[in-house]
Amino acid sequence: MRERPLSIFREDADTFASYAEVAVDVGGQGGDQLFTYGVPPALASRVAPGKQVFVPFGEGRARVSGVVFRITMNPPAGRVVIKPIADVSSSANELTEEGRELALWLARDALATIGQAVRLLLPPGATDERVHARMVLSCHPAPEARDPDLIQQALRHAPAQKACWDTICSSPGLTPAEVAARNRCTRAAVTSLVRRGWVLLRPREIRRTPPSVAQRMERNGVRLTDAQAEALRCMTSDLQAPAYRSYLLHGVTGSGKTEVYLRAIELVLARGAQAIVLVPEIALTPQTVARFQERFGDRVAVLHSGLGRGERYDEWWRIRRGEVSVVVGARSAVFAPCTNLGLIVVDEEHETSYKQEESPRYHARDVAIWRARWWSVPVILGSATPSLETLFATQQGAAVRLNLPERAQGQPLPVVRVVDMRRHGGVPLFAPELVEALGSHLDRGQQALLFLNRRGYAPALICPECGYVAQCSICSVNLCYHEEDRTLRCHYCGARSRPPTVCPHCGSRFLRLRGVGTERVAQEVARLFPKARVLRMDLDTTGVQGSHQRIYEAFRTGEADVLVGTQMVAKGWDVAGVTLVGVIQADIGLRQPDYRGPERTFQLLCQVAGRAGRGALPGEVIVQTYAPEHYAIRHGVQQDFDAFAEEELALRAHAGFPPFGHLVRLLAWSPNARAAEDGAVALGEALRPLPEAVSLWGPSEAPLKQLRGQFRWHLALQGPDGAVLRSLAARALGACARHARGVHLAADPDPVSML
Ligand SMILES: [Zn+2]
Ligand SMILES: [Zn+2]
Known part of the structure; x- marks a missing residue:
């Protein structure tokens, strides 16, 4: 049987009690629009701003999830078809006023659809009607179902439904699946009880992950340094009588930024508010996370990728109900549904992992600042190597800079030697200086860390006779x-x-490997120092969950003498036994066609060098490079952030690059090379005419011109006003999306990668 179409015309519009503007969740469609639906009188009492509803969308009869943003009494102007809201979610999922404003801002700022933005702000899985119901809802007799006798009577010819009804009355709180299983029937029996209004589905109130960390509030006798105390003193009034302010906490590696965060959070908790702490990646920062758990015990929720969807859902609700005081997590934790937010901390704020690389392409640091403003509370952006955007904000008066110039335990910064590898003809892996230093540190029973930001054994297989280089068949x-x-x-x-x-190509039998990766470095250490115990940490050795932690623990407890690794080993770690750090090739990052290359190179060098000499013994760092005169290397080895920033900012100002201007990158990709090019050309045409002060580069092939079989083209808009660029890009995408066939189009505001 075919149902009548749900739509009615305007002439019949008085059948609606009111009209709701709804953000619908339809993947990449829908743009930044809200859609108007009619509110049937029967639902009028339950439809309100923030409520989750289910609505028909598109040609078919598919129901999609949506969130009500506004209620109006007047129908939209013009002759339009208005469909009614089909249902209101019976769950307690609701988008707060903050959430609705944040979604609207994200749609503009991250060039996302409102539906995508809303998805970030509801509990995990909440927009999927089926998963949601199966996973987290429990059955309760509806309060309206007052007359059980009448229900018994009505169900006398439906034994499965009757059995389920009895179960739900005698043990409310079971999931529909559990009710069905107890009565050996299908869930359809439960569903029909729900449909008749006798059974209500509510989010299950049982928590799946009881925390195991005991509450330990003692401070382990940590005394603050003068700089730490001063930083806290500056922030105290904003933390206690909360006011929005953005702080840059610039502290050299080992200067004790975490202790400042902890004390700031104590002040916030003391007045009953909540704090969010963002870290780049939970697995790479186990020590930082552990310190929050130690200090705040059960009041901490750690959101990490190892949690199942149900566990995430539970944590989401624990935060929403105010049972959690401190939320620690990576990028998406910035959306934690705190209802009394007092502080947001963004640790290692320069990390590019805070930018989501797929739609919605938000930057967690920007979201943190937005939320802090909304709540009128401070935000602390901490780093040893701040992003130039944040530094620039302090120079413009938009943020306050606080410095921790010394290591907390008073250890000196390590001595750094730069080795010019051009002096050592050929391509030796280790300069004699590094071999000698390794030998003497190992002889003294100390540990060494060798850093090379490239995994594998050798990055290229070449034919010296004809110039052939082995390439991936579907990536360039x-x-x-x-x-x-x-x-x-x-x-x-x-x-x-x-x-x-x-x-x-030529049939030559003399193929050669060129270049080095971590695998080869580890092998070479083992060859030179056969007694040394060598560990390796890169993507290849940390594929299994928990393996990163195991390697780290083994190294920390002295089970190995040398650790060879990629940028994973550069993060916030503290291994007291490391006295020597060797950087095998410091200039790898300078050769990429990306204006952020020098900034990344500088950051990595500082971070890696900062690993040396964190215990009682002084540290030594040896940096091998083919570009010792490059300013990123010179200042990186000195850990001189201000000198680096001065040179880099001058170059960026000259080129109009961020933070002096903005960029929006537009991408077109397709398995068909021609379609990708045509898509990019069409985007370029749709962007014109350009407003004054906006320039357009491209269209051209992306540096990574083929990826997983997709041909890639790109363009970049550059100009002083980010909002202008974003709306230009959104308009062009909207214009091209309608007739683009076989090509994907996307815009990436303030991109962190130009590859
Ligand atoms: Zn050849
Ligand atoms: Zn490939």
Whole structure:
């Protein structure tokens, strides 16, 4: 049987009690629009701003989830078809006023659809009607179902429904699946009870992950340094009588930023408010996370990727109900549904992982600042190597800079030596200086960390006779040789193949490996120092969950002498036994076609060098490079942030790059090379005419011109006003999306990668 279409015309509009503007969750569709639906009189008492509703969308009869943003009494102007809201979610999911404003802002700022933004702000899985119901709802007799006898009577010919009804009355709180299982029937029996209004579904109130960390409030006798105390003193009034202010806490590695966060949070908790702490990645910062748990015990919720969807849902509700005081998590924790927010901390605020690289492309630091403003509370952005955007904000008076110039335990910063690898002809892996230093530190029983931001054995297989280089067949990148299983691997799509024994071009049998990766470095250490115990930490050795932690623990407890690793080892770690840090090739990041290359190189050098000498013994750092005169390397080895920032800002100002201007990158990709190009050209045309002061680069092939079989083209808008660029990009995307076939189009505001 076909149902009548749900739509009615305006002439019949008085059948609606009111009209609701709804953000619908339809993936990438819908743009930044709200859609108007009619509110049937029967639902009028339950429809309100923030309520989750289910509405028909599109040509079919599909129901999608949506959130009501506004209620109006007047129908929209013009002759339009208005469909009614089909249902109101019986769950308690509701978007607060803050959430609605934040979603509207995200849609503009991250060039997302409102539906995508809303998804970030509701409990995990909440927009999926089916998953939601199956996973987290429990059955209760409806208060309206006052007359059980009448219900018994009505169900006398429906034994399955009757059995389920009895179960729900005698043990309310079971999920529909559990009720059905007890009565050996399908869930349809429960569903029909729900439909008749006798059973209500409510979010289950049982928590799936009881925390195991005991509450320990003692401070382990930590005394604050003068700089730490001064930083806290500056923030105290904003924390106690809360007011919005953005603070940059610039502290050299080991200067005790975490202790400042902890004390600031204590002040916030003392007045009954909540705090959010963002860290770049939970797995890479176990020590930081542990310190929050130690200090605040059960009042901490740690949101990490290991949680299942149900566990996340529970944590979400625990935060919403105010049972959690401190939320610690990576990027998406910035959306934690705190109802009495007092402070947001963004640790390592310069990290690019705070930017989501797929739609919605939000930056967690920007969201943190938005929320702090909304709540009129402070936000602390901490880093040893602040982003130039944040530094610039302090220079403009938009943020307050606080400095921690010394290490908390008074250890000196390590002595750094730069080795010019051009002096050592050929391509030796280790300069004699590094070999000698490794030998003497190992002889003294001390530990060494060797850093190379490239995994595998060798990054290229080449034919010296004809110039052939082995490349991935579906990505435009060189294949990397891995010794452990003797394969060539693509680090972008993961494809593996056997290396050819003869050159596929000229048939030469003298193929060569070129360059070095962490695997080769570890092998070379083992060859030079056969007694040394060597560990390696990179994506290849940390694939299994928890393996990162195991390698770290093994190294920290002295089970290994040398740790070789990629940027994973540069993060906020504290291994007291490390006295030597060797940087194998400091300039890798400078060769990428990306204006942020020098900034990343500087940050990594500072972070890596900061790992040395954190215990009682002084540290030594040896940096091998082919570009010792480059300012990112010179200032990086000195950990001189201000000197680096001065040079880099001058270059950025000259080029109009962020933070002096803004960029919006537009991408077109397709399995068909021509379609990708056409898509980019069409975008370029749709962007014109350009307003004054806005310039457009491209369209051109992206530096990574093919990725996983998709051909990629890009364009970039540049100009002084980010909002102007965003609305230009949104308009062009909207214009092209309608007739683009076989090509994906997207815009990336303030991109962190230009590849
Ligand atoms: Zn060849
Ligand atoms: Zn590939």
